[in-house]
Structures are given as structure tokens and as C-alpha cells.
Amino acid sequence: MNHIISASILNSDFGNLEREIKNAEKAGVNWIHLDIMDGHFVPNISFGPQIVSLCKNISHLPLDVHLMISDPDQFIHDFSEAGADYISVHIENNPNIHRTLQSISAYGKHAGIVLNPGTPVESVFSVLHMVDYVLVMSVNPGFGGQEFLPETLIKIKRLSNELNERNLQIPIEVDGGLNQDTAIDARISGASIFVAGSYIFKNPNGIKEAVRLLKNT
Ligand code: DX5
Ligand code: ZN
Numbered sequence: 001m002n003h004i005i006s007a008s009i010l011n012s013d014f015g016n017l018e019r020e021i022k023n024a025e026k027a028g029v030n031w032i033h034l035d036i037m038d039g040h041f042v043p044n045i046s047f048g049p050q051i052v053s054l055c056k057n058i059s060h061l062p063l064d065v066h067l068m069i070s071d072p073d074q075f076i077h078d079f080s081e082a083g084a085d086y087i088s089v090h091i092e093n094n095p096n097i098h099r100t101l102q103s104i105s106a107y108g109k110h111a112g113i114v115l116n117p118g119t120p121v122e123s124v125f126s127v128l129h130m131v132d133y134v135l136v137m138s139v140n141p142g143f144g145g146q147e148f149l150p151e152t153l154i155k156i157k158r159l160s161n162e163l164n165e166r167n168l169q170i171p172i173e174v175d176g177g178l179n180q181d182t183a184i185d186a187r188i189s190g191a192s193i194f195v196a197g198s199y200i201f202k203n204p205n206g207i208k209e210a211v212r213l214l215k216n217t
Pocket of ligand 1: 011144
């Protein structure tokens with residue numbers, strides 16, 4: 001019951017961003033999830049530190065910044081300064097992941113490691129001692145509104161077992177295609193932080209009802 005809902009603004013109405021964030025906040029989301037895409041690491045471009053800083057001014061909620069960019073080392077300073085509280089970076093194509101994670105921690109931010117659906121879960125095992133959370137992607141990153149990939153549940157479970165065996169109290173975040181049903185599956189597998197974008201901001205029943213259902217999963 002005490003899981004965290006992180007609202008991804010990627011598919012929100014950017015023309016009314018302040019209203020969207022305030023509504024999500026009033027509905028009871030715990031964090032705001034900010035998807036940073038560079039058109040290189042993923043086939044889409046989103047926004048940069050300026051929008052993060054804007055969100056910092058709008059909301060008192062923790063900002064959960066998910067970097068889907070080819071050269072995260074170059075931008076950790078900017079996103080830290082912009083007000084990120086949590087910064088996660090992908091394990092894929094990063095030859096110096098220890099350095100990247102150390103840099104996030106050195107800025108006093110919570111450091112997260114992310115893995116894509118096609119990446120074996122074991123690939124993050126060597127950095128688990130350095131992170132504050134692990135983000136398991138349940139869609140291929142780049143776009144909101146995609147369908148949850150159920151084969152990612154086994155990875156969440158394996159990761160959860162590994163963390164238990166090592167006695168590491170690190171939460172597992174899951175991102176992509178979450179709704180009131182898939183969030184239950186993810187929770188049962190061991191996740192406790194749920195990123196939801198279109199389910200919250202494009203829900204025909206409204207933000208309040210969407211968040212209520214997610215919180216009850
Ligand atoms: C995908 C992003 C997600 C996305 C989630 O690349 O990392 O955070 O915004 O959106 P939904 O909840 O619509 O799948
Ligand atoms: Zn994300």
C-alpha cells in the first residue's frame with residue numbers, strides 16, 4: 001500500500017503544464033517523473049533542464065529525472081542544478097557507469113540505474129551497491145502510451161530476489177505501460193515505485209480517478 005506513484009509528464013498537456021502538475025499533485029502522486037530524451041539514445045526528443053527547473057518552481061514534489069541520453073556525464077551537473085532529486089541513467093552503452101553513478105551521488109542526488117526490456121537483469125548486479133533505486137523499463141524507451149511488456153515481470157522478480165539475498169533495501173521502479181492492472185503485476189513481482197504517464201494524464205476518467213486506482217493497486 002505504501003508504494004510511490006511517479007507521474008510522467010511526457011504525455012501531459014504542455015500548454016497547461018502547471019495545471020496538469022497541480023492536478024496530479026492534488027490527486028496524490030508522490031513524485032514527478034521527467035523523461036529526458038536526446039533523439040540519439042532513443043528515437044525521440046523531449047525537453048531539457050529548463051523544463052526541470054520550471055517543474056521545480058511549480059511543485060514541491062521530488063523530481064524523478066530519467067535520462068535517456070547518450071552522454072549523461074555531460075549533463076548531470078545541469079540537471080542537478082535544475083532541481084532534480086532523483087537521477088537515473090541507463091546501463092546500456094555506458095562504458096563508465098561507475099563514474100556516472102558516483103557523479104550523481106557527488107551532487108547529493110539519489111542515483112538510479114535503468115535497464116531496457118532487452119537487457120539482461122544481471123547486467124546491473126555489479127552496480128547494485130552503488131545505487132539508491134533500480135528502474136526496470138517495461139517498454140522500450142522513447143515514447144509514452146506503449147503497451148506493458150509482461151516478460152519484464154520475471155526480471156523484476158529476479159532483481160527483487162537478488163536484492164533480498166544481498167540484504168539491500170533498494171526499491172525497484174517500473175516504467176512504461178502501467179495501469180491499474182499492470183501495476184498490480186509489477187507490485188506482486190517486487191516493484192514499489194510506479195511511473196505512469198498516459199494512464200494519469202490521458203485518462204478518460206480524469207487524473208484524480210486514475211491516481212486513486214493506481215494507489216489502490
Ligand atoms: C518512456 C518513458 C516513460 C513514459 C511512460 O520512454 O520513460 O516514462 O513516459 O509513459 P506511459 O505511462 O504512457 O507508458
Ligand atoms: Zn521514464
